[in-house]
Structures are given as C-alpha cells and as structure tokens.
Amino acid sequence: MIGTSAGGVTTVQALLRELHGKLSLPLLIVQHLPADARVNPALIFGSFTHATVLEAYDKVAVELNHVYFAPPSYHLLIERDFTLSLTQDEPVHFSRPSIDVLFESAARAYGSELCGVLLTGANQDGAAGLKAISDLGGYTMVQDPRDAEVGTMPQAALSLFTPNFTGTVKELSRQLLNVANGGAV
Amino acid sequence: MTIINPVERHLFFEGILMKYGYDFRQYAEASLDRRLVNLMIKYRTQTLLDVLKLIMDDPEQFRAVLGLLTINTTEFFRDPSFFRTLRESVLPLLQTYPKINIWSAGCSTGEEVVSLAILLKEEGLDKRATIYATDVSPQALKTAKEGIYENSCIAHFNRNYALAGGTRSPSEYYSAEYGLVRFSPSLFSNVVFSEHNLVTDSVFIEAHLILCRNVLIYFTRELQDRVFTLFSRSLVHKGVLGIGSKESIRFSRAAPFFSTLHHEDRFYQFNARAEIGPGSFLGAVQ
Numbered sequence A: 001m002i003g004t005s006a007g008g009v010t011t012v013q014a015l016l017r018e019l020h021g022k023l024s025l026p027l028l029i030v031q032h033l034p035a036d037a038r039v040n041p042a043l044i045f046g047s048f049t050h051a052t053v054l055e056a057y058d059k060v061a062v063e064l065n066h067v068y069f070a071p072p073s074y075h076l077l078i079e080r081d082f083t084l085s086l087t088q089d090e091p092v093h094f095s096r097p098s099i100d101v102l103f104e105s106a107a108r109a110y111g112s113e114l115c116g117v118l119l120t121g122a123n124q125d126g127a128a129g130l131k132a133i134s135d136l137g138g139y140t141m142v143q144d145p146r147d148a149e150v151g152t153m154p155q156a157a158l159s160l161f162t163p164n165f166t167g168t169v170k171e172l173s174r175q176l177l178n179v180a181n182g183g184a185v
Numbered sequence B: 001m002t003i004i005n006p007v008e009r010h011l012f013f014e015g016i017l018m019k020y021g022y023d024f025r026q027y028a029e030a031s032l033d034r035r036l037v038n039l040m041i042k043y044r045t046q047t048l049l050d051v052l053k054l055i056m057d058d059p060e061q062f063r064a065v066l067g068l069l070t071i072n073t074t075e076f077f078r079d080p081s082f083f084r085t086l087r088e089s090v091l092p093l094l095q096t097y098p099k100i101n102i103w104s105a106g107c108s109t110g111e112e113v114v115s116l117a118i119l120l121k122e123e124g125l126d127k128r129a130t131i132y133a134t135d136v137s138p139q140a141l142k143t144a145k146e147g148i149y150e151n152s153c154i155a156h157f158n159r160n161y162a163l164a165g166g167t168r169s170p171s172e173y174y175s176a177e178y179g180l181v182r183f184s185p186s187l188f189s190n191v192v193f194s195e196h197n198l199v200t201d202s203v204f205i206e207a208h209l210i211l212c213r214n215v216l217i218y219f220t221r222e223l224q225d226r227v228f229t230l231f232s233r234s235l236v237h238k239g240v241l242g243i244g245s246k247e248s249i250r251f252s253r254a255a256p257f258f259s260t261l262h263h264e265d266r267f268y269q270f271n272a273r274a275e276i277g278p279g280s281f282l283g284a285v286q
Helices: A008-019 A041-048 A099-110 A127-135 A152-160 A169-181 B006-020 B029-042 B048-056 B059-069 B080-094 B111-122 B138-146 B151-163 B221-234 B281-285
Strands: A002-004 A027-031 A052-055 A066-069 A075-078 A084-087 A115-118 A139-143 A165-167 B100-105 B129-135 B148-150 B174-177 B180-183 B191-195 B207-212 B235-243 B258-262 B267-270
Touching (some): A002 A008, A002 A099, A008 A027, A008 A169, A027 A099, A041 A052, A041 A066, A075 A099, A084 B029, A099 A115, A099 A127, A099 B029, A115 A127, A115 A152, A115 A169, A127 A139, A139 A152, A139 A169, A165 A169, B006 B029, B006 B048, B006 B059, B048 B059, B059 B138, B080 B151, B080 B207, B080 B235, B080 B258, B080 B267, B100 B111, B111 B129, B129 B138, B148 B151, B151 B180, B207 B221, B221 B235
Parallel strands (some): A002 A027, A002 A115, A052 A066, A115 A139, A139 A165, B100 B129, B100 B207, B129 B191, B207 B235
Antiparallel strands (some): A075 A084, B174 B180, B235 B267, B258 B267
8 A cells, every 4th residue: 555645656656666577466556636637547657567557446356466546536445355445435634535544444454464655745644544554463664754755744654653664765665575575465 | 543343333234224224234344434433433432332322212313423424425517528428428319208307316415416407408408307316315405405505616616517518607507695606496496306215215217317426336236236226127228327437337237238328427328128138137126
C-alpha cells in the first residue's frame, strides 16, 4: 500500500523504477488528485514498471504483478476476501480518495502480511492509516521528510508513531524488496 | 483503530432487520465497517450492541442511524458526459414511446432528478415522461422533494449544466433567496417520490429507462445480482439502464441480457429475448 499527495507523481515513478522487475506483490496506490481529474495511470506510470498499471475497479480480486490506483473522487478499499471496493463516502482530511481509508481497510484485511508506505504530501491524510497498519502487525515505512518534495505528510506520521523504517525513495525501495523477500509482507 | 467484532456486526444487522426491515447484511463490508466505527464514536459507545439498544425503541434515533449507514453523495449532472450521452444518444431511443417511465433508483437528495427533469424539458419529453424517484432513506427523499439547496451548489450546477450540453441560461431553472436556491416546481410536476429499498423491495413499474448510479458499489456481488435481476424484470424490452462510471454489469448473471450502448458512460440496453437457457436467472426468479 502506498499513499502520497503533493509531489507524488514523480516520487511514485521513481519508486516503481527502483522496483522494476523485482517485486511481484500487488501494489495499491492512493495519489490525491482533483475530483474532476481525467487521468490514465497506465500512461503516467506504465513505462516505469513491468507490472500492469490500472485504475482500480469495483469488486475485482487483487492480482500479483498489478499496480492499482484509486480513481479520482472515489475511496479505494480492500475487502477481507482481497477484492477491491470503491465508495463515495465522505472525504477524509478533505481527500477522496483518502489514504487513511485504504490503509485502515488493508490493515483489517491483511494484518501482518502488509507493508504500508507513506510518501511526500501536503496534508495529514495517511498518518492514522499507517499507524493502523502498524497496530495490526504490518510493516510501515515513511519517506524521510527531508527527501520529500513536501514533508508535511511523512512528518505527520512520524509525529504520531515510530514506523519500522524511514529513508529516501531509494532506501525505501531497497527495504521494501528486503521485507518482501524475507516473507514479512 | 477500532475493529468491528463480527458477532456484534451480525447481531446489529439482524436486530435492525427484524425491528425495522432494513437489510444491510449484504452490503460491502470494508466501507460499512468504517461507518459502524463512526456510529460508535458519535454515540460514544464501546460496542455496537449499545448502539442497537439506543435505536431499538426509538424510531427517530433509528432514522438518524439509517442516515449515517447510507451514502448520500450526489451532485447535479454528476459526470457531465453521462448526461450529455443521455441527451444525445439515449433519449432519442425513448422518443418513440407515447408514455415514458423513468426510474431514478437511489435518487438520494434529488440532484439527479433535477438534472434529469431539465433534460426531459429541453428535449420536449417532459409531458410524456414520469420520473419515479426512489431512495432507501426518508431523510434524503425529504430534501429531494423540497428541491431546495444551499446557494453554494450553484456555481457547480452552472458549470456541470454547460458541460452536459445545456445551452440555455441555467438560472431559468432556479430562484435564489436567503442563501438558498429553489428549483422551479414545474420541474417536479411529473416526479413521483417514493421510499423503495433495492435490497428487499420488488418490481413496482414497467420502466423504459432506469438510472442507478453509484449505489451498486456499496453492495456485495450477490446483492448486485439481485438488483440487476430486479432491473431486468422492471425494464421493457429494449429499455435502457444507466449505472455509475466505476460500476460494471460484466460480472453479473444478468450480463447476457444487456448489450452495451455506451461503455464509457455505462449505458446498457435490455434485451428480454436474449437466449434463455435452462436454469437462467430470469427463469429462476419469475
């Protein structure tokens, strides 16, 4: 699970490039965008990864080697049977999609078999969700606020609790692969 | 983070079903759990059973809880391209009927009804058409019936009206006073508002067009199947169904009975004469 906001596009591109060909686990990404943004994540991110990049759609099962992005103006959640759900519940931290909403649902579904990553961003969304992942035994990582284009979001998480790992995008991707290969994800 | 105890969730929904007849047992769980946690925070209780106690003998309190368990997110001309396609490609198909029944299923607070009524008026179908606007939430329906909204919605209304292909002055349709806008009562002269629960209620009209947008995403696939079946039984042959932009009929057992009119905007046409094999779902429910 990855959450990001301001400055997130290039950061996620960099992260995907580091993981290219090395990570087969499914990735779910919430990137804050304006509600009426018309984006095709496959065009923006597809060339940075070997995996299939797509906008998440409702009630499909999560698959290996797939990267799912939350569509603008919908919350993305994951059910206990590992299918995706979209909703238009109230925005959280003025955000829909909200990182907290994805992270909390993923924590319930995956428990300790989950890694949450919070990247650059300009608001508080994601901190509580990342802590939820941590509370339920998952592995949590935060981009070093000094490495982030906007440090507010990672800093909010660091102020709330101590994640397992903090570092630059390069260090995060290396650690993500370590954890994934060590079977902790 | 609060985790909903599955036993409590089960008892909570069984209690609501027995007492008030609303069935949440097949709602998609992840987002519903979030709303249940919010309920416990609002009522400052430790368990869901405490919330259940509060609403058992208090219908007023139950209505408030019902409002919090259902989603009322909607807007005027939501996804304007949907309404543009409705105007340009779907309404012409309905021109041939002497009388047109339209079902706005899950109409929430009425923004979709206003949008639809405007299109019908502009396309000259308003005298022949009846809009049946239904929702599970009496509170949402009350707002829908009044046709009065906060002033702040107007900029959005104007913008989406134009994006949806509207060419008149949008202010023809409303008057503003005291920070509120009231939509012209003439828009509502052919609208019938009614409570209807897609989970438990059955067919009530023969429809030429059904709009049900961003309702199905809250349901499990099994429940989605039930609703698609309900729509199939409500639609006339060649009737049209429009659903939300992230919803799909593809996974439903009803899929063989619908052909795609417009993929991007999710319009489907019902074909009552599709090949029906033994054990088909239409046969099973009739």
